[in-house]
Structures are given as structure tokens and as C-alpha cells.
Amino acid sequence: xxxxxxxxxxxxxxxxxxxxxxxxxxxxxxxxxxxxxxxxxxxxxxxxxxxxxxxxxxxxxxxxxxxxxxxxxxxxxxxxxxxxxxxxxxxxxxxxxxxxxxxxxxx
Numbered sequence: 001x002x003x004x005x006x007x008x009x010x011x012x013x014x015x016x017x018x019x020x021x022x023x024x025x026x027x028x029x030x031x032x033x034x035x036x037x038x039x040x041x042x043x044x045x046x047x048x049x050x051x052x053x054x055x056x057x058x059x060x061x062x063x064x065x066x067x068x069x070x071x072x073x074x075x076x077x078x079x080x081x082x083x084x085x086x087x088x089x090x091x092x093x094x095x096x097x098x099x100x101x102x103x104x105x106x107x
Contacts, residue, residue, distance in 0.1 A: 004056065005059045008060050009059045009060070009066075011027070011060065011063065012059065012060040012061060012063025012064040012066075012067070013063040013066060013067040014063075014067075015027060015060075015063075016063065016065070016067030016071070017067055017071070021064070024060065024064055028057050028060060031053070031060060032053050032056075032057065035049060035053040035056055038052075039052065
């Protein structure tokens, strides 16, 4: 059961890395269906099957939430925004830089 919870937490972290929160719904439905099928196939008690379903669903959500918090708190930026220079904002350059002979500007 411990290995199962660790694997499901890693799956939750992977979902947190790639998808939005709506991806948890099909993943949780799949996990719940798998736990019910496993409980019926092995003849487990209904209480134990329910306990496994709740633990696995919680592990999936904990993995997702943990990765989202780590990604939000990390100093690395995932996207880099480049801006074109604003020539009007610079008081020294009141005009655009001179263009070369072929009509293209050298930025």
C-alpha cells in the first residue's frame, strides 16, 4: 500500500507539472474505478476498499498540490518575455536609430 501511495503521489506531481486542476477529475475517477475493481477481484472488505480509495485520492491531490506549490515558490521563470526597446522613453534617443541602406533597422 505504501508503494502504491508513493506512485500515485508521483503521478499527481506529474499531473501538476503538465495540466490544470481539471485533469484531476478523470485521474481520480480512474483511481477509484481501479480500487473498486481491485477490491472486488481480491475479495476485500468494503470498508478496506473505501479506505484505499480515499487514501489514493488524497495522495493524488497531495502530489498535485505539492508540485504546484513548489513551482509557484521556485525562483525560476518558466517563460521569458522579451520586449522591444521603446525609443521614445529614452531622453537621449528622441528619434529611432538610423537604418542601414537596405531599409532594415538594426535593433
